[in-house]
Structures are given as structure tokens and as C-alpha cells.
Amino acid sequence: MTTATFEDLHDLMSTMAGDEKHREAATSTLDALWVLYDRVLRVTPEMAEDRDRFFLSKGHGPMAYYAVLAARGFIDPAELRRFGAFRSPLGMHPDRALVPGVEISSGSLGHGLPLAVGTALGLRARGIPSDVWVLIGDGELDEGSNHEAIAYAGRVGLERLHVIVVDNHSASHGWPGGMEKRFEVEGWSAVRANGRDHDELEAAFRAPHPGAPRLVVADTGVR
Amino acid sequence: MAGIMRERFVDVSTQLLDTHDRLAVLTADLTSALFDGARERHPDRVLNFGIREQLLISAAGGLALAGMRPIAHSFAPFLIERPFEQIKLDLNHQAVGAVLVSAGASYDISSSGRTHQSPGDVALLSTLPDWTIDVPGHADEAEAQLREAADGDGLVYLRLSNQSNAHAHGIADGRLHRGFRTLRQGTAAVVIAVGPLADAVLAATEGLDVTVLYAATVRPFDAVALRAAVADQREPAVVLVEPYLAGTSVPEVADALGDLSHRVLGLGVGRDELRNYGSPRQHAIAHGLDSAGLRRAVVGFLGQK
Numbered sequence: 134m135t136t137a138t139f140e141d142l143h144d145l146m147s148t149m150a151g152d153e154k155h156r157e158a159a160t161s162t163l164d165a166l167w168v169l170y171d172r173v174l175r176v177t178p179e180m181a182e183d184r185d186r187f188f189l190s191k192g193h194g195p196m197a198y199y200a201v202l203a204a205r206g207f208i209d210p211a212e213l214r215r216f217g218a219f220r221s222p223l224g225m226h227p228d229r230a231l232v233p234g235v236e237i238s239s240g241s242l243g244h245g246l247p248l249a250v251g252t253a254l255g256l257r258a259r260g261i262p263s264d265v266w267v268l269i270g271d272g273e274l275d276e277g278s279n280h281e282a283i284a285y286a287g288r289v290g291l292e293r294l295h296v297i298v299v300d301n302h303s304a305s306h307g308w309p310g311g312m313e314k315r316f317e318v319e320g321w322s323a324v325r326a327n328g329r330d331h332d333e334l335e336a337a338f339r340a341p342h343p344g345a346p347r348l349v350v351a352d353t354g355v356r
Numbered sequence: 357m358a359g360i361m362r363e364r365f366v367d368v369s370t371q372l373l374d375t376h377d378r379l380a381v382l383t384a385d386l387t388s389a390l391f392d393g394a395r396e397r398h399p400d401r402v403l404n405f406g407i408r409e410q411l412l413i414s415a416a417g418g419l420a421l422a423g424m425r426p427i428a429h430s431f432a433p434f435l436i437e438r439p440f441e442q443i444k445l446d447l448n449h450q451a452v453g454a455v456l457v458s459a460g461a462s463y464d465i466s467s468s469g470r471t472h473q474s475p476g477d478v479a480l481l482s483t484l485p486d487w488t489i490d491v492p493g494h495a496d497e498a499e500a501q502l503r504e505a506a507d508g509d510g511l512v513y514l515r516l517s518n519q520s521n522a523h524a525h526g527i528a529d530g531r532l533h534r535g536f537r538t539l540r541q542g543t544a545a546v547v548i549a550v551g552p553l554a555d556a557v558l559a560a561t562e563g564l565d566v567t568v569l570y571a572a573t574v575r576p577f578d579a580v581a582l583r584a585a586v587a588d589q590r591e592p593a594v595v596l597v598e599p600y601l602a603g604t605s606v607p608e609v610a611d612a613l614g615d616l617s618h619r620v621l622g623l624g625v626g627r628d629e630l631r632n633y634g635s636p637r638q639h640a641i642a643h644g645l646d647s648a649g650l651r652r653a654v655v656g657f658l659g660q661k
Contacts, residue, residue: 182423230451236421238449241441247411248446251418251426258380258400258424278442281408 137204139167139331145200149216149223161328162189162268162299163197165351168334169266169297170201178206178234185263186252188237190245191270191299192226199223199232207234243276245269246296250282253294266295271350272303274312286346287319294346295338296321299328301355316348323348361516362387362459364495365502369427370394372506373401379506380419382428384412387459413439416454417446425455425506431465432458432474432515440480447511448484454512455505461517461552462600462625463639466632475625479604481513482575488512489575491551491599494524497572500532517599519552519636526572533572536581540568544658545593546585550574553599553645560650564658566595574598574605579612592618595654599645601625621657623650 137145142163169187170176176184189198196216203210208223215221222231226240237248249267256263269279286294298312308315313323322342326333328351337349369381373394380401381391388404395402401424405411409430416426428435435458436443447454458477465472481487488510492498498516505512526533536548539558542565549557550571561568567585571578586592594609603622610620625643632642640646644653 186421238445238451241445244414244442244445247414247442248418248421248450250411251415251420252422253418254400254403254415255380255419255422255424258419259378259422261422278410278414281405281411282414285405285408285411 139171141204142167142197142200145203145210145213146196148210148213149196149199160197161301161353161355162191162194163200164329164331165268165297165299165334166197166201168331168338170205172331172335173338174266175263176234180234183261183263186236186249186256186265188239188245188249188252188265188267189227189235190237190239190267191242191273192239193270195223195225195227198227202232202234205234208232242270242273243278246279247282249294250286250291253286253291257291257293262293264293264295266297268297268299270303271298271300271308271312272305274298274308274315275304275306283316283321284319287316287321290320290344291346292342292344296346296348298348298350300325300350300352303355312350313348321346321348323350325350325352328353360520361492361495361498361518364499365429365457365459365514365516366390368499368502369506372503373398376425376506378423378425380424380426382412382416382419382426384409384430384434386430386434409434410439410442413442414446416456417442417450417452420447420452420454421450425453425509427455427457427506429457429459431460431472432477433460433472436477436480436513437474443481444484448486453509455502455514456512457502457514457516459516461515461519463636464518466634466636466639469633470629470631475601478513478515478574478598478600482604486511487575488573490514490573492516492572493521493526493551493554493570495520496524497526497532500527501572504532515551515600517552519599521552521555525554525570535573535578536569536571536585538567538585539570540566541588542566543588543590545595545654546582546589547595547597547654548582548605550596550598550605553597556640556645556647556650557597559647561654564654566654566658574608577605577608577612579608582609582612586613586616586618592616593620593657594618595621595657596623597645597650598622598624601627619657619660621653623653
């Protein structure tokens with residue numbers, strides 16, 4: 134099913150029933166996830182050691198993630214029907230030990246970016262030229278652990294590290310001046326893009342940012 | 357002897373970095389300067405994160421996900437208690453390994469007060485599966501445990517202390533003895549001495565008819581050795597002497613002797629906050645962990661039937 138299109142994702146997502154309470158969170162990430170897996174990431178189900186890494190830090194609402202993984206051949210689409218069942222590998226928060234293609238187990242907020250800093254450092258130490266991508270939510274950015282990672286990654290110029298913040302404008306106290314300002318002051322390259330426009334997202338993802346880690350704010354327009 | 361285990365840790369880690377190309381040493385400022393030479397030779401594998409302990413642990417998890425063997429170091433309260441969720445989720449839950457090496461123990465830094473004391477670290481880690489918890493009583497044991505941990509791929513906590521025994525009870529024939537070692541044999545009770553408290557326990561039990569076992573590793577807990585020692589006793593009675601929160605390993609004794617009626621006494625650092633400064637020796641006395649205090653407790657326990 135690796136020839137799947139973006140339109141196929143809606144059918145895949147609709148097979149996941151249950152009382153998932155983060156449906157909006159799931160659909161807000163769908164476009165960014167698809168552009169990444171369809172156009173940007175160097176990763177296949179074989180999970181080669183020099184693959185790019187994608188960490189879904191915002192583990193809430195993983196339906197879009199599961200749908201994309203199914204569309205790209207990492208998991209059997211038939212498995213989606215058992216989403217949330219006791220013996221299903223597909224839970225409300227992804228588990229890397231259960232789901233092929235899932236790089237980190239997430240759910241508790243504020244862990245993906247600090248983990249990604251370590252992975253980017255580890256890959257660099259091993260001489261493996263892979264990019265590391267993390268998707269977090271704008272509300273998740275509140276977690277202090279993210280700010281330890283943002284400061285460190287910027288100062289040491291981890292240029293293979295990329296953060297996508299899906300901005301649903303849901304952070305309780307907001308980000309005065311925009312999230313970009315918070316990252317830029319620490320030395321990141323930062324840009325805001327229309328989170329529903331695939332070409333704009335791809336351009337933002339592919340733009341060069343020598344010597345600095347990269348932030349792309351994917352603004353969904355949801356308020 | 358102050359700080360000798362930590363100095364050995366720096367020396368041995370520095371050596372290991374030269375021979376293990378997947379090894380990385382991570383710090384959060386504390387002890388970082390002692391790795392300056394190693395950092396010059398291995399700038400990508402000697403990493404100082406600044407005073408960011410959550411990142412210290414998460415980055416260790418991320419490095420392990422990338423195939424590295426991370427050794428993360430700080431004082432015990434900042435390495436274990438402060439970033440405990442990162443330990444639970446970014447190490448255990450990610451199913452990756454790491455070596456955490458602490459300094460300071462329960463009250464080595466007694467003059468700094470409660471903020472720098474960590475009697476609860478082993479109890480906290482004991483809530484998680486799959487950890488090897490090493491509590492060396494001598495720098496030679498710490499070195500052997502560190503070398504073994506660096507070669508492995510599991511989860512290891514190495515709890516260094518400024519307190520030390522005169523001899524490395526855990527080293528036999530030049531090699532690290534992993535299980536409990538018998539230091540003394542008797543028939544009235546089994547006393548388990550953990551790490552740096554072994555010499556105090558030997559002094560406290562001088563002339564008493566008890567078996568003394570020595571443990572430099574408390575997880576996994578050597579239930580086989582304990583059962584064998586208890587089998588030689590007139591009654592199953594066990595005294596645990598641990599240099600951290602009293603009773604931390606009592607559940608392990610209960611599991612090991614679950615099919616036997618038995619008595620157990622857990623000695624260690626009390627739960628109450630003392631709000632005292634002073635020396636580690638004064639704190640040991642306050643917690644009843646000096647040889648006189650231990651003897652009173654053991655004799656009292658033996659007298660209860």
C-alpha cells in the first residue's frame with residue numbers, strides 16, 4: 134500500500150473507532166505527517182540504520198500517525214480496526230516496542246525533543262548522516278523539559294535536528310511574539326508555514342539552515 | 357578517602373572512552389571539568405549539558421536509541437530524584453539501556469543539607485524493572501562494576517559514595533563477586549551488609565553468633581544466597597543494613613523467604629528529615645548506622661523471640 138495517496142488516509146483513519154478523545158489533535162497533524170513521510174523522510178519499513186528518524190512527541194491522538202504508517206507499509210492496515218483494543222499494538226499513545234516504524238514511545242508530554250537531542254548527538258558521534266525530526270504540539274511546548282533541549286540544541290548547533298510544532302493555538306498562556314521568537318533567541322532557524330498547505334510545508338521542511346537546528350511552526354489555523 | 361570512588365570513576369571512564377567507540381559520558385556541569393582532557397580527545401562523546409538534569413537523562417535515552425552506550429553522571433538527588441519520570445519513560449519505557457553513576461549517596465554532602473541528600477534513590481529505582489543497582493563499598497568494586505556496566509547494554513545504577521570499607525569485600529581472586537559473599541558465619545541470624553556499611557556491620561556484630569553477608573549489588577537481589585544462609589540458622593531471622601532508606605530491600609527478603617515464617621529488621625537511613633548539617637559521621641550516628649548503633653539494634657532484634 135505504499136502507493137497510497139493523501140486521500141486514502143481519511144479511509145484509514147475512519148477504520149479506527151472507539152472513544153478516542155483527541156480526534157482534533159490527530160487530524161491537526163495529518164498534513165505535516167503526510168508531507169514528511171511522502172516527500173521528505175528517508176525511511177522505509179526495513180528501518181535501515183542510516184534512516185532519518187521521526188519522533189512523534191505529541192503522542193496524543195496518534196490516529197493520523199498510524200494511518201500514515203499503514204499507508205507507507207510499516208503496519209498492516211487491517212490492524213487499524215483493532216485500535217485501542219486490549220491486545221492491539223495500537224494504543225492511545227504509540228509504543229515503539231509494539232508498533233513497527235514507531236521510533237519512540239510517547240504520551241507524557243515533553244519527552245520527544247530531549248530524546249531527539251540525544252539521538253542527533255548519538256548519530257553524529259557514530260558518523261551516521263541522518264536527520265532527526267520531532268513533532269510536538271504548541272501546548273506541549275509549555276513543558277520545561279523542552280526548554281532545556283531548545284537551549285542546548287541551539288547553542289551547540291545541532292543542524293540535523295528538526296522540530297515541527299503543530300500550532301493549534303492551544304497553549305493556555307500563549308507564546309508572545311510567536312514560538313519562532315522563543316527558538317530564534319537560542320540560535321535556531323525558524324519559520325511559520327500554513328499547516329494545511331503541503332507545498333508550503335515541504336518548502337519549509339527542505340529549506341537549508343546551516344549550522345543551526347530548524348523549527349517549522351505548522352499553523353493549522355485552529356483556534 | 358573522600359571522593360575516591362568519584363575520582364576512580366573519572367579515571368576509568370576516561371580510559372574506557374579511548375577503547376569503547378560507542379561509549380559516551382554525559383554530565384550536567386557537576387564533575388564536568390574533570391573530563392576536560394577526555395572531551396578534547398572525544399568531543400562528540402563527552403557531553404556536558406549544563407545544569408539540565410532532565411535533558412541529561414533524556415539525551416542518554418536518545419543516545420541509546422542511536423546505538424550508543426551512555427554513562428550519565430550527577431549527584432544522586434539530581435540524577436535520580438529530579439528527573440525520575442525521564443528515567444521511567446526515556447530509559448525503561450523506550451526499552452534502552454544506560455549507566456547512571458551518582459555521587460553524594462545519602463549524606464556524603466551532609467553540610468549542604470537536605471537538598472544534596474538522597475536516601476530515597478534506591479527505593480525509587482526499585483519501583484522500576486530491569487535495573488542492576490550497584491552499591492560499591494570500595495573503589496575497586498566501583499571500578500569493576502563500571503567496567504562491566506560499560507561493556508553491557510542494560511540499565512545500571514552505580515551509587516558511588518565517599519564512605520568506604522578498608523578492603524574490597526566484593527572482590528575475590530581479583531574478580532568482582534556478583535552475588536552475596538559470606539563474611540562471617542553464625543546461627544542466630546543473617547545480617548546483610550550493603551556496600552560501604554560492611555566494616556561497621558562487622559564491628560557491630562563482633563562476638564555475636566550471626567552470619568554476615570556482603571552485598572555490593574542489591575538488584576538483582578541474591579535470593580539464592582540468602583536462602584542458603586537462612587537454611588543454616590536456628591530460625592529464619594534477617595537483618596538488612598542498607599546505606600539508604602531503611603527497609604528499601606525488605607520486600608526482596610519477603611519474596612526470597614515467602615514460604616518461610618521469618619523475622620526481618622530493616623536498618624538504614626530514617627525517613628524523617630533531620631535538618632542537621634555537620635559531618636557524614638554525625639549523620640551515620642543520628643541514623644543508628646555507626647557500629648554502636650548497629651550493635652544495639654542487632655542485639656535487640658536477637659533478643660526478640
